[in-house]
Amino acid sequence: MSKHFTALADLSVPTIMALLDRAHFFFHQTTSHLPRVLEHKVIANVFFEPSTRTRISFEMAAKRLGAEVINFDLSNSSVKKGESLYDTLRTLEAIGSDALVLRHADDRIFETLGPKLKTPLVNAGAGKHEHPSQGLLDLFTLQREFKRLEGLHIAILGDIRHSRVAGSMMLVAQRLGIKVSLCAADEFLPVQLPGNCSKQTLDHVLPDVDAVMCLRNQFERHEGLDMDNAAFHRDWGLTSARAARMKPSAIIMHPAPVNRGIEISDELVEAPASRIFQQMENGVFVRMSILEWILKRDSL
Numbered sequence: 001m002s003k004h005f006t007a008l009a010d011l012s013v014p015t016i017m018a019l020l021d022r023a024h025f026f027f028h029q030t031t032s033h034l035p036r037v038l039e040h041k042v043i044a045n046v047f048f049e050p051s052t053r054t055r056i057s058f059e060m061a062a063k064r065l066g067a068e069v070i071n072f073d074l075s076n077s078s079v080k081k082g083e084s085l086y087d088t089l090r091t092l093e094a095i096g097s098d099a100l101v102l103r104h105a106d107d108r109i110f111e112t113l114g115p116k117l118k119t120p121l122v123n124a125g126a127g128k129h130e131h132p133s134q135g136l137l138d139l140f141t142l143q144r145e146f147k148r149l150e151g152l153h154i155a156i157l158g159d160i161r162h163s164r165v166a167g168s169m170m171l172v173a174q175r176l177g178i179k180v181s182l183c184a185a186d187e188f189l190p191v192q193l194p195g196n197c198s199k200q201t202l203d204h205v206l207p208d209v210d211a212v213m214c215l216r217n218q219f220e221r222h223e224g225l226d227m228d229n230a231a232f233h234r235d236w237g238l239t240s241a242r243a244a245r246m247k248p249s250a251i252i253m254h255p256a257p258v259n260r261g262i263e264i265s266d267e268l269v270e271a272p273a274s275r276i277f278q279q280m281e282n283g284v285f286v287r288m289s290i291l292e293w294i295l296k297r298d299s300l
Contacts, residue, residue, distance in 0.1 A: 003294050006110040006123040008132045008172040016136070016172065022289040023140050023282070026064075036066030037292055044097040046072040046089065047124065048104045053256055053280055054124050054133070058101045061287035070097065086113060093119040099295055102126075120294040128162050134255050135168030137286040139176070141279050142211060145251055150177035155205050157183040157236060158215030158263040161190055165255045166215060170194045181205045184236060202236065206245045213253045214238050214264045229262050238264045243273065251275045 008016065026034065043062040047055050059069045072092070079088060089100055099120045102109070107127030114121055125131045142149060154173070160166045160182055173180050174196035182189055183202035193199065206212070217232070233239070238252065243265075246252075252264070252274045260266040269276055 004110070004114050004121045004123075005132060005290050005294050006114060006121060006126075007130050008135050008168050013175055016139070016176075019136060019286070019289045019293060020140055020143060022292065023136075023285040024143070026285040026288045027144075027282075031064065034064050034288075038062065038295060039066035041067040041098040041295055042070060042096060043067050043099050043101060043291065044070045044072055044092045045124075046092065046100055046102045048074060048085070048102075049125065051103055051124070053283060054103065054131075055101075057280070057283040058122070058124065058133075058287050058291070060284050061291055064284070065288055065292060067098075067291070085109070086116065089113065089117060089119075093117060099291065122290060122294065125164055128164055129167045131164040131168050131255075133283070133287055133290055134165050135172055136290070137279060137283045138165075138169055138213070138253065138255070139172065140282045140286050141253060141275055142178075144278075144282065145275065146210060151179075152177075152210045153179040153181070153208060154211040154213055155181045155183050155200070155202065155209045156213045156215065157202055157238065159188045159217045160184050160215060161188050163215045166190075166213075169213070170197055173197075181209065188236075202238075202242060203245075206242055207247065209246070209250060211251045211253055212238055212243075212246065213255075214258075215255070216257060216259050217262055229259075233262050233265075237262060238268060240265050240267060243268055243271070246273065253279060256280065 045055050045058055062069050092100060097119055099122060101122040101124050103124040104126055107129045109126055110121060110123055123130055123132050139149060142152060146152060156166050170180055174194050180197040181200040182197050183200055189199060252268060254264060254276045256276060258264060258269055260269060268274060
């Protein structure tokens with residue numbers, strides 16, 4: 001049976017920690033000393049939604065471990081002729097891809113297709129529910145900063161309901177002993193809150209948290225919701241005045257792309273407390289760990 005990477009909820013805590021440990025190993029190697037463990041492997045990036053960081057990060061991760069990469073071009077594919085997603089993936093499987101890195105708008109696409117494919121699937125973002133590699137790199141970022149995960153307190157603010165990044169983080173945080181405060185208007189909160197999550201006002205919780213995770217407003221998923229960007233920034237955004245109330249050791253995170261001046265003030269994106277671009281760097285090491293794990297059956 002294929003080893004897929006589709007949801008953090010499917011992984012045991014020891015496996016999650018082992019993936020993080022392996023990412024730390026890769027982080028501490030120079031490029032010339034990285035093990036070429038995926039030499040002669042071919043990774044297909046199959047993105048049905050736009051992506052900069054995730055797609056290029058997976059490509060960089062694959063190449064640093066010695067693999068070749070095929071970037072599927074949706075605009076010039078047979079999908080335009082009516083070919084189904086399943087047939088497209090089976091085609092990539094049939095011509096020799098060793099792993100398929102897939103992003104798609106369908107919330108349940110991996111539940112549907114995973115059992116049908118022999119080639120390992122990697123979830124690079126599915127619908128509104130899961131973005132497991134982002135969740136893992138966020139944990140890695142917290143580990144790099146605080147040397148631990150258990151006992152940390154993070155605030156997530158912004159469009160939480162429509163964010164697959166928040167979906168992955170909320171589920172895994174509960175299992176790792178991370179406390180989560182959700183700071184958003186009711187229309188941007190999940191319908192049901194996980195057990196470790198509570199609704200808080202950002203101004204109330206800011207002095208207590210170790211990290212603030214800002215989220216992009218998912219305008220493409222709002223389905224007619226009318227939003228005043230200036231009012232959102234005033235009421236729920238991370239402003240400079242709010243950031244000044246954070247603990248000196250606290251950090252600012254964001255999965256990007258960033259809507260500057262909406263969920264976060266422009267000047268905070270590269271402020272000393274920001275780890276936003278470090279998260280992007282961390283994504284390569286985490287995705288190296290993921291690709292090695294799914295393709296080397298004796299790993300972890």
